[in-house]
Amino acid sequence: MSEPVIVLDRLAKSFGETVAVSGLSLAISAGEIFGFLGVNGAGKTTTMRMLCGLMKPTAGEGAIAGQHIWKDRYRIRSKFGYVAQKFSLYPDLTVLENLRFFGGAYRVNGRTLEARVQTLLRQLDLEGKRAALAGSLSGGMRKMLALACALVHEPALLFLDEPTSGLDPVHRQQIWDLLYDLSSRGKTIFVTTHYMDEAERCTDVGFLHEGRLLARETPLGLKGHFRGRLLEIHVEPAMEGLVRLRGLPGVLGVALRSGRVRIYSADAEKLLVEWQARWPFPELRWIGHAWVAPDMEDVFKAYSQDYREILEPRRG
Amino acid sequence: MNPGSTIRSIASVARKEFLHILRDWRVLILIFTMPPAMTLLFGHAFEVTSISGASAILRDADGSPESRKLVERLRTDETFAWREWPVGSGSVDLLDAGVLMAATIPPGWGESLKNGDPQPLRLVLDGTDTNTAPQLEGAIQKSLGEFQLESRQDMIDRLPDEVFEMGRKLPESVRKEFTSSMSPWSVESEILYNPGLRFIDYVMPGIVGLILQLLTVTLMACTIARERESGTLFQLLVTPLRHNEIVVGKVLPYLVVSILLIAMTLATGHFYFHVAYRAPLLVSVLCLLFLLCSLGTGLLISAFCRTQAQAIQFTVFYLLPVFPLSGAFASLEQLPDSVRVISHAFPLTHFCHAFRLVSLGHAGLSSIVGELGFLLVGAIVTCAGAALLLRRIQD
Numbered sequence: 001m002s003e004p005v006i007v008l009d010r011l012a013k014s015f016g017e018t019v020a021v022s023g024l025s026l027a028i029s030a031g032e033i034f035g036f037l038g039v040n041g042a043g044k045t046t047t048m049r050m051l052c053g054l055m056k057p058t059a060g061e062g063a064i065a066g067q068h069i070w071k072d073r074y075r076i077r078s079k080f081g082y083v084a085q086k087f088s089l090y091p092d093l094t095v096l097e098n099l100r101f102f103g104g105a106y107r108v109n110g111r112t113l114e115a116r117v118q119t120l121l122r123q124l125d126l127e128g129k130r131a132a133l134a135g136s137l138s139g140g141m142r143k144m145l146a147l148a149c150a151l152v153h154e155p156a157l158l159f160l161d162e163p164t165s166g167l168d169p170v171h172r173q174q175i176w177d178l179l180y181d182l183s184s185r186g187k188t189i190f191v192t193t194h195y196m197d198e199a200e201r202c203t204d205v206g207f208l209h210e211g212r213l214l215a216r217e218t219p220l221g222l223k224g225h226f227r228g229r230l231l232e233i234h235v236e237p238a239m240e241g242l243v244r245l246r247g248l249p250g251v252l253g254v255a256l257r258s259g260r261v262r263i264y265s266a267d268a269e270k271l272l273v274e275w276q277a278r279w280p281f282p283e284l285r286w287i288g289h290a291w292v293a294p295d296m297e298d299v300f301k302a303y304s305q306d307y308r309e310i311l312e313p314r315r316g
Numbered sequence: 317m318n319p320g321s322t323i324r325s326i327a328s329v330a331r332k333e334f335l336h337i338l339r340d341w342r343v344l345i346l347i348f349t350m351p352p353a354m355t356l357l358f359g360h361a362f363e364v365t366s367i368s369g370a371s372a373i374l375r376d377a378d379g380s381p382e383s384r385k386l387v388e389r390l391r392t393d394e395t396f397a398w399r400e401w402p403v404g405s406g407s408v409d410l411l412d413a414g415v416l417m418a419a420t421i422p423p424g425w426g427e428s429l430k431n432g433d434p435q436p437l438r439l440v441l442d443g444t445d446t447n448t449a450p451q452l453e454g455a456i457q458k459s460l461g462e463f464q465l466e467s468r469q470d471m472i473d474r475l476p477d478e479v480f481e482m483g484r485k486l487p488e489s490v491r492k493e494f495t496s497s498m499s500p501w502s503v504e505s506e507i508l509y510n511p512g513l514r515f516i517d518y519v520m521p522g523i524v525g526l527i528l529q530l531l532t533v534t535l536m537a538c539t540i541a542r543e544r545e546s547g548t549l550f551q552l553l554v555t556p557l558r559h560n561e562i563v564v565g566k567v568l569p570y571l572v573v574s575i576l577l578i579a580m581t582l583a584t585g586h587f588y589f590h591v592a593y594r595a596p597l598l599v600s601v602l603c604l605l606f607l608l609c610s611l612g613t614g615l616l617i618s619a620f621c622r623t624q625a626q627a628i629q630f631t632v633f634y635l636l637p638v639f640p641l642s643g644a645f646a647s648l649e650q651l652p653d654s655v656r657v658i659s660h661a662f663p664l665t666h667f668c669h670a671f672r673l674v675s676l677g678h679a680g681l682s683s684i685v686g687e688l689g690f691l692l693v694g695a696i697v698t699c700a701g702a703a704l705l706l707r708r709i710q711d
Contacts, residue, residue, distance in 0.1 A: 016446035030462040053554075074556060074558070077555060078556045087547070088548050089551070090335075090336070090553040091546075092336060093339070097335055101328055101332045103328075104325065104327070104328025105325065105328055106556060107325065108326055291660045299396060309385065
């Protein structure tokens, strides 16, 4: 592992009585694609704003490339790029004008800027749109332009706030291909996402719940936090089964996955033995069962719903 | 921070703001047609201060040679546009008749002028507009006075020779006193600073100031609020741009545009209304400081408000008292002292006062140092305040 790019030490932020983030300690190494997971309101955006120096931490320390995220906030701004979740470029300026403006704002000028703008337009597939107003671009194109604007000063670190939300699968793939490209060239990427299939693509993920970091692992390691496998039963009709099983004692939660009902329970074996002995729902037809490996979606659900009983205690 | 990079950063922001202005063609049209159009409109509106063509009724119930003479005189007065009205129709309802005044010469009026007990003319006036009624009454009073003077001259001309014989026997001092009291007393006035008493010369600074204040504050107030509303402000604040670079970069393009606007307004006044400006350098400095002060005010509102709608509402709230209380169209001396204190808080008040001192009063720099100082301090305080508010957004 190389030198960490981001180091957070018990970082905290409160708004009056409300605690948004507390005791957040984290180290992210160069070249990592770090996926920051959590439900809405978990504190992801607050953390990102503190990292960008837009918000003063209430307590704790944080550093990017060895510089303090608050005291040195003006100095570190040239070291990272930031892509907001919402489209935050100027819709009445053309693609080229937006790029040139942000270049100037990042103090990239003259021939260097022109060369970079040309490269970015080519790389991000925007060459044909250089004279188009940013407001007239499609959602995917807008995201590409936002990325280009965040890369115009060639930062070593990139913050992306839900970069693929609202995009179609083709553009999502395109964005991720680009992130892999950047990562392979040594850039560090800090990305928040709601999509669990995207979390799988990160080299590391952190799970934030109610302002606290509950886990920080590789996707594989995070899935390993599950105690054993998950029980999946095949009943018909499946939807009714989902509703019936949801409130049953001993069942923490259920999820429908490809027509099968996934059971989250600390005592799944016991439940299965009971059901095989006497199936309590005559209106539901029992067809079979299987033991499956948990995926990221299961991890997300277990962490966000606080299913402590089926998760290993957090290590470290 | 190296100065070259600061200048380039400011230039980036300024170029971007210029593009925003250029792309919004609807506002662009407004910006460039409003100043000359408003100058023409206000200029003509305030060109003449006295009333003319007020519709009124004149009824001669007397019909004597004297009353007919008075009617003839009143008919030539351009203050009134007389309406025919039947004589014997009782009292007149002004609103129904659509007139501002009804004048009646009572029966026996001509006779009463000779029998030692002159009867008054009867006037009914609409007092809704507090200015109109006294002016109309004054116009009648004036005509009546002239009529009386003329009649007196006629009477003297018609006096029999014996009267003059008798007069000659009076002591000289009594004779002189009599002659004095019979000749009209008058004033001889010399009007300084605006000898033609052209109201347009007086009101021009007010027009310039008002238009500029309106446009600059409104345009500027939207800039930061718009960025905040659309989310671009965060994108702007994560760049290494400093707050003062953003503020200066945003003010510059609007300053250039408003200088153009002020030139257009002054040019319209000069070429169309023949308003003369003196001490162009001093006036330019005055205009520049006033613009900076207005732009700063707009920027302050902008940095304070969350949305463009709020910014516009605040602007209107700020500008509303400025219109009647800044002395742009009427003199501050009409206002009570307590209100005048508020007037002095408005940049426009100082701008108008200083502009008139220079342009009409031929005053030099020393006479308007106070006003220039006020505007300079205002510009600095508002711009610095805006930069400070921007800093607070992110903290």
